[in-house]
Amino acid sequence: MKILVPVKRVIDYNVKVRVKTDETGVDLANVKMSMNPFCEIAVEEAVRLKEKGIATEVVAVSIGVTPAQETLRTALAMGADRAILLTTDVDPEPLAVAKLLKAVFEEEKPDAVIMGKQAIDGDNNATGQMLAALLDLPQATFASEVVVEGGKAKVTREVDGGLQTLEVALPAIITVDLRLNEPRFASLPNIMKAKKKPIDIKEASAYGVDLAPHLKVTKVTEPPKRSAGIKVESVGELVAKLKDAGVI
Amino acid sequence: MEIGLLQHFRNFLGDEGIITDVDLIAPHLKEWRDRYFGNTPFMLAPNSTEQVQKIVKFCAQNHLKLVSQGGNTGLVGGQIPMGEILLSLHRLNKIREINPLDDCIIAEAGVILENLQNAAAQNNRRFPLMLASQGSATIGGLISTNAGGVHVRKFGMMRQLVLGLEVVLPNGEIYSELSALRKDNTGYDLKQLFIGAEGTLGVITAASLKISARPKYSVNAMLGLENAQMAVECLHALEEQTAAITAFEIMNKQALQFGIKNLGARNPLTELHNFTALVEFEGAFPDLPEHIEDALSTLIEAGKINDATIAQNEAQANSFWHLREGMSAAQKPEGRAAKHDVSVPISKIPSFLDQAEAAAKNIVNGARIVAFGHISDGNIHYDVARPENMPDDEFQNFIKDINHAVNDVVVSLGGSISAEHGIGIARKDEFCAREPKAHLELMKALKAVIDPQNILNSRNLFS
Structure with missing residues (x-):
């Protein structure tokens, strides 16, 4: 069984995000970039399936600027076997990413795509679903448990109000949620091995997909600062203050 | 308490500057590891140097004793009053000036270290002092204890980061030299007297501090090591190869086990090693990770x-x-421990660990040795935790003997019995017994000249 794992290079989620002074976007100059945390969970799950003897090959794929190679190296250090990078300087929208992944899927013919439910930069939560639709394949989103058996995947997903278990025939698209697993630390020997694993670098433009954005960002601003709260002495005072504020 | 006295302070401090509510004072009377519990008639919380000056002047005139306190993170009991008036500097918390071009920041005593680090970062600079309690510890206390932390090898202790001080002297006069100068050889360097003096010679109200360039790239690695000798060799080998080490911390197996068990942390390495090192590298170029990996x-x-x-x-x-900085907290659920904050020459660390363990276990068989700390500057936090099945009360009886035995090893290796926490009240017996008489006499003479009435932190340092 071959698993394709798309991974995205994003601003490290522990970095305090700053808005550019001209309000055109987030300042990425000299900012630590890392693998999207949901993608990390997807890589971990694929590697665990390989370690269990269920998967035979894990292929990581990324779309983005050349330094996204570092993100792929992290996936390789975690245990992916090889990687593909489609280079582009534009920041493609989910539909364009899904179309490019469809093209990679058709080249690679994997038995499953395991990917993050969303990237923490755009927070779109769209690419996995779009990819399933474009490929006309089953999808199981927000996975908190994945069991692969007999050409099928049993996926427990986190939904409002509880858990739902789906069974999907493979190949399928599985998007993962935070509670699926805890990604491993990359050991130094594996980091060194990863340097020797192949990364196939191609131009994204070669796939004939329209990468031009269809949305225009007009302005990015910081959320308004919260003003300090006050302490009240009694329930009565609390109710009075809430009434003053016109909220009850 | 005399109403007149309270009213006197309230007149110039305002209601916010004098705290009599027992519940509000309580957190200031308890050392966070539950080793010291103090008492005080009331707490004064001035918000300006002038207010501190008025307080000290009044106390000097009326023979009232003060204990000054910052973030209450001290580990030797020096900040806990035992009947004295508590002088909390936490409202003296303004950053007065940041001058990136002078690489200088002027902060008041009550500024929390983390806030100072953030203020420097906002100006594209860095204040390099880094330690576990940085979210609470304040500048005044950090200077008064000459704090160390994880970056000492590269950036020095607090003493090396202080350019100038503003201090209220025990007679109410002010020593003020908030200088931005790196070079100033005019007479005695008086500020040095107050650094590490544990509040016995004056109340520090503000300081001018060194800031420097921010690191552009950093790499953090965890290493599994066979023994302490390997740790020392690795430190030097990595320094020679990368010239980029900013921190090199170790934890012995027991320390890491407590961390994993009591902090709910994961071991980043697949196995438990006899020693685990946390190494931080910093550099200006993007190929730093590659160099470190190689x-x-x-x-x-x-x-x-x-x-x-x-x-x-x-x-x-x-x-x-989180694992490394949680080492003290991770020990709390394990019961009483004899704690030491010692330093030896780096090359002597392996001998120290061997000899101290033998000495401690000779006193309490089955004691659990928790050793962790800053191998890059020779400072080891050496804690001897009670055996798993020994009651705290029983173990308590051995603590003094263990302290003494461990300190004997330290001294025999040319080390210090207090590397970065200070003497306070916890270590003064050991300190006074071991310090050469001539040194002690000189220290006491200084104290007598500067604070003849012995009103400031009078229980620190000397028995």
Whole structure:
């Protein structure tokens, strides 16, 4: 069984995000970039399936600027076997990413795509679903448990109000949620091995997909600062203050 | 309490500056490891140097004793009043000036270290002092205890970061030299007197401090090591190969086990090693990780390191540091311990660990040795935790003997019985017994000249 794992290079989620002074976007100059945390969970799950003897090959794929190679190296250090990078300087929208992944899927013919439910930069939560639709394949989103058996995947997903278990025939698209697993630390020997694993670098433009954005960002601003709260002495005072504020 | 006295302070401090509510004072009377519990008639919380000056002047005139306190993170009991008036500097918390071009920041005593670090960062500079309690510890206390932390090898202790001080002297006069100068050889360097003086010679109200360039790239690695000798060799081998080490911390197996068990942390390495090192590297160029990876794999191939992992993102780096910085908290559920904060020459660390363990276990068989700390500057936090099945009360009887035995080893290796926490009240017996008489006499003479009435932190240092 071959698993394709798309991974995205994003601003490290522990970095305090700053808005550019001209309000055109987030300042990425000299900012630590890392693998999207949901993608990390997807890589971990694929590697665990390989370690269990269920998967035979894990292929990581990324779309983005050349330094996204570092993100792929992290996936390789975690245990992916090889990687593909489609280079582009534009920041493609989910539909364009899904179309490019469809093209990679058709080249690679994997038995499953395991990917993050969303990237923490755009927070779109769209690419996995779009990819399933474009490929006309089953999808199981927000996975908190994945069991692969007999050409099928049993996926427990986190939904409002509880858990739902789906069974999907493979190949399928599985998007993962935070509670699926805890990604491993990359050991130094594996980091060194990863340097020797192949990364196939191609131009994204070669796939004939329209990468031009269809949305225009007009302005990015910081959320308004919260003003300090006050302490009240009694329930009565609390109710009075809430009434003053016109909220009850 | 005399109403007149309270009213006197209230007249110039205002209601916010004098606290009599027992519940509000309580957190200031308890050392966070539950080792010291104090008492005080009331707490004064001035918000300006002038107010501190008025307080000290009044106390000097009326023979009233003060204990000054910052973030209450001290580990030797020096900040806990035992009947004295508590002088809390926490409202003296303004950053007065930041001058990136002078590489200088002027902060008041009550500024929390983390806030100072953030203020420097906002100006594209860095204040390099880094320690576990940085979210609470304040500048005044950090100077008064000459705090150290994890960056000492590269940036020095607090003393090396202080350019100038503003201090209220025990007679109410002010020593003020908030200088931005790196070079100033005019007479005695008086500010040095107050650094590490544990509040006995004056109340520090503000300081001018060194800031420097921010690191552009950093790499955090965890190393699994066979023994302490390997740790010392690795420190030097990595320094020679990378010239980029900013911190090199170790934890022995017991320390890491407590961390994993009591902090709910994961071991970043697949196995437990006799020693685990957390190494931080910093550099200005993007190929830093590659250099570190190469240097570390050379050491693995040479059999100098058992295993290693490199943080792939900030979350992983933070989880490494969470383990290291949680070492004190991780010990709390394990019961009483004889704690030591010692330093020896780096090359003597392996001998110290061997000899101290033998000495401690000779007193209490089955004691659990928790050793961790800053191998890069020779400072080891050496804690001897009670055997698992021994009651705290029983173990308590052995603590003094263990302290003495461990300190004997330290001194025999040319070390110090207090590396970075200070003497306070916890270590003054050991300190006064071991310090050469001539040194002690000189220290006491200084104290007598500067604070003849002995009103400031009078129980610190000397028995």
